[in-house]
Structures are given as structure tokens and as C-alpha cells.
Amino acid sequence: MKIQNVAVAATTLTAALVLTACGGGEPAGSAGPAPVPTSAAAPAHNQADIAFAQGMIPHHQQAVEMAELAADRAGSDDVRRLATAIGRAQAPEIARMRGFLAAWGAPESGGMPGMDHGSTGHGTAHGAGHRGMAGMMTDEQLRGLEQARGAGFDRMFLEMMIRHHEGAVQMARAELADGTNAEAKALARQVVDAQQAEITEMRELLG
Structure with a gap:
């Protein structure tokens, strides 16, 4: 029983990590142009x-x-x-x-x-x-x-x-x-x- 609980917990944690990684894809994508503040200063x-x-x-x-x-x-x-x-x-x-x-x-x-x-x-x-x-x-x-x-x-x-x-x-x-x-x-x-x-x-x- 304890082993099953551990397995479920591990599965839940893995799923959470996968979701976090997928969800972080968009911020990472927007972080790509993160140099925008620097680039935005350059047009000065x-x-x-x-x-x-x-x-x-x-x-x-x-x-x-x-x-x-x-x-x-x-x-x-x-x-x-x-x-x-x-x-x-x-x-x-x-x-x-x-x-x-x-x-x-x-x-x-x-x-x-x-x-x-x-x-x-x-x-x-x-x-x-x-x-x-x-x-x-x-x-x-x-x-x-x-x-x-x-x-x-x-x-x-x-x-x-x-x-x-x-x-x-x-x-x-x-x-x-x-x-x-x-x-x-x-x-x-x-x-x-x-x-x-x-x-x-x-x-x-x-x-």
C-alpha cells in the first residue's frame, strides 16, 4: 500500500514537472526577445x-x-x-x-x-x-x-x-x-x- 502511494506520488510529481516544463515554454519563448529592453535602448x-x-x-x-x-x-x-x-x-x-x-x-x-x-x-x-x-x-x-x-x-x-x-x-x-x-x-x-x-x-x- 505504501509502495502504491509512493508510486502515485512519483507519477503525480513527474506529471507536474512535465506540465511545468511545457507551461514554461511560452515564457521562455518570450524571454528570447528579452534583450528587447537593450535593443529598445539601441534605437536611441x-x-x-x-x-x-x-x-x-x-x-x-x-x-x-x-x-x-x-x-x-x-x-x-x-x-x-x-x-x-x-x-x-x-x-x-x-x-x-x-x-x-x-x-x-x-x-x-x-x-x-x-x-x-x-x-x-x-x-x-x-x-x-x-x-x-x-x-x-x-x-x-x-x-x-x-x-x-x-x-x-x-x-x-x-x-x-x-x-x-x-x-x-x-x-x-x-x-x-x-x-x-x-x-x-x-x-x-x-x-x-x-x-x-x-x-x-x-x-x-x-x-
């Missing part, structure tokens, strides 16, 4: 957002470098003032984009050996590594700007910075069209608005 940014930040960082760095040259080379106070404003606006944007990349777990691929904040070394690294980027100046163009003074510097700076800004606007518009990250797109809109206004001002200074 896409490859266009990453490319925007990675490309715009060295682009902004070169603009800041060019702007710094105006301090002791510009002949016009207006050019010097504009250059100062450009540097002050773009340096914090570089920090923001680095923050984006860090939050996304993406590398700052624009960073290369030798890319420091020295005048010539910085320009050389940017010119050599990013020649194909919209609006970027070559090493030779940067050397020419470094050697210019007074009115000659002013004209060269304005003409080069207009092209540089036009490139940044093009890159920012690509982010607005293809990016998904709200913060990156807000920065791209800010770049378009601010740099288009500066392009207008620089054209007026050129006469």
Missing part, C-alpha cells in the same frame, strides 16, 4: 548619429584651431571678434559630442595619434586624416593661414571659414535627415542655424 541612436559625432569632432577641432590663429594675426577687430565667438561656441559642442559617443559605447574614431591642440601638429593631423571631409582644410591651406597677417589673414580666414562652415552645415543636415538620436539632432539643428548665420556675417565682412 543609429550609425548616422555615430558618424555625425565622429566626423564633426575633428571638423570642429579644426575650426577652433583656425579661430585661435586670429588672436594675433587678424587685422580687423570684427574678424577677431567673430573668430573668438566661433571658438567659444564650438569647443563646448566638441565636449557634447564626445559625451554622446561615450554614452553610446562608440569610439571617437576621428582621434588619431598626433592629434593634439598644438597649432601645427593639430592642423597636420586633421588635414592628413580628414581631407575628404566636407569643408576641411588641407595642411598646405592651414600653413598658409598661419603665415598670413593683417588684411591678408582676414580675407583668407573668412574665405576658408565660409567653406568650412558650409561643410559643417552639410554634415549637420545629413544628421537631421538620417539620425535618430534626439540630442544629436538638436545639436545638428543648432549647428545649421548658428553656422548659416555666421556664413552670412562673414560674407558681409568680405564685402
Whole structure:
């Protein structure tokens, strides 16, 4: 009798385990997409957002470098003032984009050996590594700007910075069209608005 009770109990336990395993099939199936929270977080940014930040960082760095040259080379106070404003606006944007990349777990691929904040070394690294980027100046163009003074510097700076800004606007518009990250797109809109206004001002200074 006891043996029968044990057998019945064992059978019941086995059936319960089988039912549990079968019933757990659906939760396990839904647990398959369990990475959904992680995947769901991923759409907060896409490859266009990453490319925007990675490309715009060295682009902004070169603009800041060019702007710094105006301090002791510009002949016009207006050019010097504009250059100062450009540097002050773009340096914090570089920090923001680095923050984006860090939050996304993406590398700052624009960073290369030798890319420091020295005048010539910085320009050389940017010119050599990013020649194909919209609006970027070559090493030779940067050397020419470094050697210019007074009115000659002013004209060269304005003409080069207009092209540089036009490139940044093009890159920012690509982010607005293809990016998904709200913060990156807000920065791209800010770049378009601010740099288009500066392009207008620089054209007026050129006469």
C-alpha cells in the first residue's frame, strides 16, 4: 500500500514537472526577445548619429584651431571678434559630442595619434586624416593661414571659414535627415542655424 502511494506520488510529481516544463515554454519563448529592453535602448541612436559625432569632432577641432590663429594675426577687430565667438561656441559642442559617443559605447574614431591642440601638429593631423571631409582644410591651406597677417589673414580666414562652415552645415543636415538620436539632432539643428548665420556675417565682412 505504501509502495502504491509512493508510486502515485512519483507519477503525480513527474506529471507536474512535465506540465511545468511545457507551461514554461511560452515564457521562455518570450524571454528570447528579452534583450528587447537593450535593443529598445539601441534605437536611441543609429550609425548616422555615430558618424555625425565622429566626423564633426575633428571638423570642429579644426575650426577652433583656425579661430585661435586670429588672436594675433587678424587685422580687423570684427574678424577677431567673430573668430573668438566661433571658438567659444564650438569647443563646448566638441565636449557634447564626445559625451554622446561615450554614452553610446562608440569610439571617437576621428582621434588619431598626433592629434593634439598644438597649432601645427593639430592642423597636420586633421588635414592628413580628414581631407575628404566636407569643408576641411588641407595642411598646405592651414600653413598658409598661419603665415598670413593683417588684411591678408582676414580675407583668407573668412574665405576658408565660409567653406568650412558650409561643410559643417552639410554634415549637420545629413544628421537631421538620417539620425535618430534626439540630442544629436538638436545639436545638428543648432549647428545649421548658428553656422548659416555666421556664413552670412562673414560674407558681409568680405564685402
